[in-house]
Amino acid sequence: MRRGGPGHCRSSDGLDYEAPTSEQKYTVANSSSMMPPCQQSCGGVDIPYPFGIGNSCFRQGFEVACVKNTNGSAGRDILVLATTDQTIRVLELSVSPFPEARVLGLSLDNQTHSPNPHPCDWVGYGQASPYPLDEGSGCFNSTGDVTGSYTGDVNFNPEGVYRISNTQNELFVLGCNTFIYAKGVRWHVGRFGYAYYAGCVAVTNGTNGTKDGACAGVGCCHVDIPPGFTDTTMSMSTGGYWSHANQEFCPCDYAFIVEKGNYSFKASDLLSTHIPSNQTMPLRVDWTMPLRLDWAIRDNGSMTAISCAQAPNKPEHEYACRSNNSEFVDSTNGPGYFCNCKQGYQGNPYVVGGCTSEHKCGHKTLTRFFRNSLLRVSHTTSCFHLTHFLLVTDMKLSLQINLIFPWLNMYLSFLSAATFVAVILGCIAIVLLRARNDRLIFTKNGGKVLEAQGITIYTKRELKKITNGYSKHLGGGYFGNVYEGKIDGSEPRKVAVKCSVATRVGHPWKKLIQPPHVPQQGLDEDGSFINEIKFQFDVRHKNIVQLLGCCLETNIPILVFDFVTNGSLDDALHSSRRSGCLSLLERLDIAIGSAEAIPYMHSLDSQKHVHGDIKPSNILHDDSLNPKVSDFGSSKLLSVDSYYVRAVAGDTGYMDPFYIKTQHFTLECDVYSFGVVLLELITRKRARYQDQDGVEKILSMEFVMCLNDEGSGRTMYDEKIYSSGEDAQSQRNTQCLDKIGMLAVRCLKEDKRERPTMEKVVEELMQVKVIACSQAEFESKER
Numbered sequence: 001m002r003r004g005g006p007g008h009c010r011s012s013d014g015l016d017y018e019a020p021t022s023e024q025k026y027t028v029a030n031s032s033s034m035m036p037p038c039q040q041s042c043g044g045v046d047i048p049y050p051f052g053i054g055n056s057c058f059r060q061g062f063e064v065a066c067v068k069n070t071n072g073s074a075g076r077d078i079l080v081l082a083t084t085d086q087t088i089r090v091l092e093l094s095v096s097p098f099p100e101a102r103v104l105g106l107s108l109d110n111q112t113h114s115p116n117p118h119p120c121d122w123v124g125y126g127q128a129s130p131y132p133l134d135e136g137s138g139c140f141n142s143t144g145d146v147t148g149s150y151t152g153d154v155n156f157n158p159e160g161v162y163r164i165s166n167t168q169n170e171l172f173v174l175g176c177n178t179f180i181y182a183k184g185v186r187w188h189v190g191r192f193g194y195a196y197y198a199g200c201v202a203v204t205n206g207t208n209g210t211k212d213g214a215c216a217g218v219g220c221c222h223v224d225i226p227p228g229f230t231d232t233t234m235s236m237s238t239g240g241y242w243s244h245a246n247q248e249f250c251p252c253d254y255a256f257i258v259e260k261g262n263y264s265f266k267a268s269d270l271l272s273t274h275i276p277s278n279q280t281m282p283l284r285v286d287w288t289m290p291l292r293l294d295w296a297i298r299d300n301g302s303m304t305a306i307s308c309a310q311a312p313n314k315p316e317h318e319y320a321c322r323s324n325n326s327e328f329v330d331s332t333n334g335p336g337y338f339c340n341c342k343q344g345y346q347g348n349p350y351v352v353g354g355c356t357s358e359h360k361c362g363h364k365t366l367t368r369f370f371r372n373s374l375l376r377v378s379h380t381t382s383c384f385h386l387t388h389f390l391l392v393t394d395m396k397l398s399l400q401i402n403l404i405f406p407w408l409n410m411y412l413s414f415l416s417a418a419t420f421v422a423v424i425l426g427c428i429a430i431v432l433l434r435a436r437n438d439r440l441i442f443t444k445n446g447g448k449v450l451e452a453q454g455i456t457i458y459t460k461r462e463l464k465k466i467t468n469g470y471s472k473h474l475g476g477g478y479f480g481n482v483y484e485g486k487i488d489g490s491e492p493r494k495v496a497v498k499c500s501v502a503t504r505v506g507h508p509w510k511k512l513i514q515p516p517h518v519p520q521q522g523l524d525e526d527g528s529f530i531n532e533i534k535f536q537f538d539v540r541h542k543n544i545v546q547l548l549g550c551c552l553e554t555n556i557p558i559l560v561f562d563f564v565t566n567g568s569l570d571d572a573l574h575s576s577r578r579s580g581c582l583s584l585l586e587r588l589d590i591a592i593g594s595a596e597a598i599p600y601m602h603s604l605d606s607q608k609h610v611h612g613d614i615k616p617s618n619i620l621h622d623d624s625l626n627p628k629v630s631d632f633g634s635s636k637l638l639s640v641d642s643y644y645v646r647a648v649a650g651d652t653g654y655m656d657p658f659y660i661k662t663q664h665f666t667l668e669c670d671v672y673s674f675g676v677v678l679l680e681l682i683t684r685k686r687a688r689y690q691d692q693d694g695v696e697k698i699l700s701m702e703f704v705m706c707l708n709d710e711g712s713g714r715t716m717y718d719e720k721i722y723s724s725g726e727d728a729q730s731q732r733n734t735q736c737l738d739k740i741g742m743l744a745v746r747c748l749k750e751d752k753r754e755r756p757t758m759e760k761v762v763e764e765l766m767q768v769k770v771i772a773c774s775q776a777e778f779e780s781k782e783r
């Protein structure tokens, strides 16, 4: 059916086209700024310059035409080559890096082999069954006579632009006793009058030997074609050696050139049951046979086209590579040249300004990128639809970015991989550095020696586990902080973990960078630091808190002590929870027990094992109120400065004035401190306390003054254990308290030589206890 009338036009090549409607989109093709708007695509196929539709929109030889679909939504417009009078549909046009056109040579099954089907008859393309235009065929009857034939003539190239790609296409021949060849470019009339020939032989005596997918001569053969083909015609041999008599199983031969990979032989293709006997119909009407055409700039026609070397000498309007960043390349299929963008550029080299830097940001892409980012930020809590929309947009965007910024993608991938590797290496370095530092400190602290001596050594990691991440803080003083912990094992036990204040202070990074530092106590130089730990570890006394082990991976060791369950004397005397609950006898027991611990330590090593910080908070109680003196020596082990200087910072209310004057510790310093503790026991006043008027008082001085002024310290005794009554019980109580008070005052003598020894203190306290006990016995008998 031929269509015409309003809206149709006949182009210079004689084909009918529909005039462009207002719905069709146009853009400037940019071959020059003077160019009119040109149609950019047709039927979904892009039309890059030098191809084009309409005056001034194409370079000579590159004209294409858009055949309007007149069947409504049932089909699409079709782009066809306008330079040939055959209907050659264009599937794809590319300019760079390879100049190619992908086409479909078509004919119509309702126009059997019409050499020139009119494009306007293309009603509802896609429903009709077109067959390959370049397919030659020949059919025979049982005696071998030809019943019909078609040579599949096709000429892509009246204007010299196109060549059938020799690299992308191949020739197939199907038949049972057949030699067919394609020939092209008529050279002269007569034998071997064509410039190019390509053919092969297909033979079989039935369909038995043929096999699907096998095209190696049995019923099917295929062969590459040489470069230079501008047109083809199929030539088939019939009769004689190539007789088709008695070959009903194979009534027709076929030959066609097709894009590689687009045809796979099927044995059933040789059967002819569906072919009407009176026609030479295509073998399979559903065949689509795309072809690849190479194209090049050959302005002077196919045989005399200019080469690369000549091209730049041409006047500017003739030289096809118009972009400043383009270069010309010799055609590999036929004469002429084509253009490419220089390295680092991409785009259309045939257009002024067409080659752009691969790194250049597309304005459109950036706009979309920012728009999408804004949308994402402002709609973080929006509904699924929006999220879906963004996802889809994002996918498109990243696809676009991938295309436009392949370098960016690579750069980002490299950057993230490098960051990942750097982080991993950084983490490994930190772990190794820390392990190395820990090990160095351990060795410098004498860890190996102590380990060999059977001291229990904990790692930092173990202590973290034991203390459950140092989660339960028991208290802290000048030397450090104490945390409760639990050692699991066959005999689980509670422990008190004591760390120097310096251990957990300081920036962890600083610790990593700084070289390991061992405490400057004057103890380590002669190995006495190690000895001190060993000494502490070996001490066994019922009234001394036992050192169970230590961690030597820190500059200042972490000490692990037996846990003493019932708080300190300080709590017992002063805490609002428990104050006043201690009887005189209990207080005496506590005094005797803790006093016994001091001469024991003094006796082991008189010079070095002065406690130096005897006070109620360092006298702990177990469940039976047995006293246990803590911090014996740990002040030495935990101090970061000189031991003696550090001790000045102790609680001066308990500190021997002699030491404060001389900075020299002696055994008598502990006697003095214990004297203050005795006063605290009988008065239940702290070493420094405030009187009713809020005036700060020093217990030792107040008591001595009281003694001097009143002849006794009775006005200062704890009323919970003292009564001024005249009864025997009160008198005995008062007697005990007076004796303790007097002993305490002797302990506080300024001249240390006048102070009793700790053994003497113990002895005298025992005597007081005898009095207190007889009082207690008397009381129990009374009851």
Ligand SMILES: Nc1ncnc2c1ncn2[C@@H]1O[C@H](COP(=O)(O)OP(=O)(O)OP(=O)(O)O)[C@@H](O)[C@H]1O
Residues within 6 Å of the ligand: 474, 475, 476, 477, 478, 479, 480, 481, 482, 495, 496, 545, 561, 562, 563, 564, 565, 567, 568, 613, 617, 618, 620, 630, 631
């Ligand atoms: N072995 C232990 N068992 C149970 N609790 C303990 C033990 N050692 C210390 N504590 C608790 O930890 C608290 C802090 O003890 P630490 O010896 O550090 O403090 P302090 O004696 O008050 O001050 P300083 O460090 O100046 O002597 C104490 O009040 C005590 O209750």
